[in-house]
Amino acid sequence: MSVIRTEPRLDRRTAILDAAEEQFAKHGYDGVTLRAIAKHAGVDVALPNYYFGPKRDLFDAVLLRRAEILNQARLEQLDACLVESERSPTVEAIIRAYLRPMLTGDHVREEGWKNYYALIAYVNNSPEWGGKLMTQFFDPLIERFIDALRLALPGIEDRDLYWAYHCLSGALTLTFAQTGRIDSLSGGLCHSSDLEDAYEHMVRFTAAGFESFRAEASSKKKGRP
Template sequence: MPSDRTRTAILAAAERLYADRGFGDVTLRDIVAAADVNLAAVNYHFGSKDELIAELFVTRSLALNRERLSELRAAEEVRGGRAPIEAVLRALVGPTLRGCLGPDNQRSTAARFMIRVSIESVPPIRRIRNREIDHLRKFVAAMARSLPGCSDVELYWGLHFALAMAQQTVRDSERLTKLSDGKCDVDDVDDIIERVVSVAVMALAGAWC
């Protein structure tokens, strides 16, 4: 069994740097400096920079999906597989929003890293990202259970808009804060989640589901 110390130090440093500054301007030398390991360690342990990014991404991607699905399952268990649509949408957007917004000390590097992924879409990740579709399909299915009779197309648009609002809020919370002179509180995560969810529900309901 290899002594993982170097490996994990690299992963942690890389994730934090990517989350903070994006893929564009984080070099291998930045990472090894932050992890306090030798330059060659990355290639020794991961093969290449791209493979490091890919490993980071698949790990976090699986974790996020797991978190969403466990929230979804918890909501559906309450009433035998028929959760209210609000709960389904909360399970979809909640994990990301909670991890990325709110007081600094509560933000997770993992969530912020995933947002970077959704923003920058660097080559090694683009190749893997297709699996996301399969994951989202599960939520479409859950939404269909919540709103039987609602047409598929409207479900897709509803999910799409829900994710859009959540991601853009995370991505550009600064602009919203500036525009509103701080009157829109981007640290009140629960409020934001409810806003996103309720608008998405209105979108679905307004489309005569």
């Protein structure tokens, strides 16, 4: 009987990362104590420090762990989308490439990914770290998507493009925060937890939003008719 023996070192490490991920996502950076993390991970209080150094470094480690995986998955989707369309992708296809990795495979099944996305939502909206950390971990990839969108919307002005992405990012962020607000607002008609439903609606909504900035002769100014 060949028991799979994962090294205890890695077990503890990932247990700490998992616990930290969950706690940070739920209560924010300052709302979490190392003792709470240690307790959830089933380890001693001093162990997080032994592996990751000070609290802040643990936070970064949590953020970094899945960022690379997510970026990789997104990049593959984008490349596939570009190849498939012979470099003439539709806006909708690009948005789907951007969002789909978050709703397929392990990302939907594993609790860890759910926590991670909630954490990203927290970071993205944090005035303290939003600018810095999101830029650091995700913006290089975002540039690729911006380029693709520019391809799909020839003649669009860059300022419009960036603001449109900003709107997409905001909608996505709020979705993954999973606050349950839409549940009560809609009287139980919609559910924060139904990511599939959220996905389809976000795609449609934001695709139309991007399209609205297509370069056209008129309607560039803001005045109402």
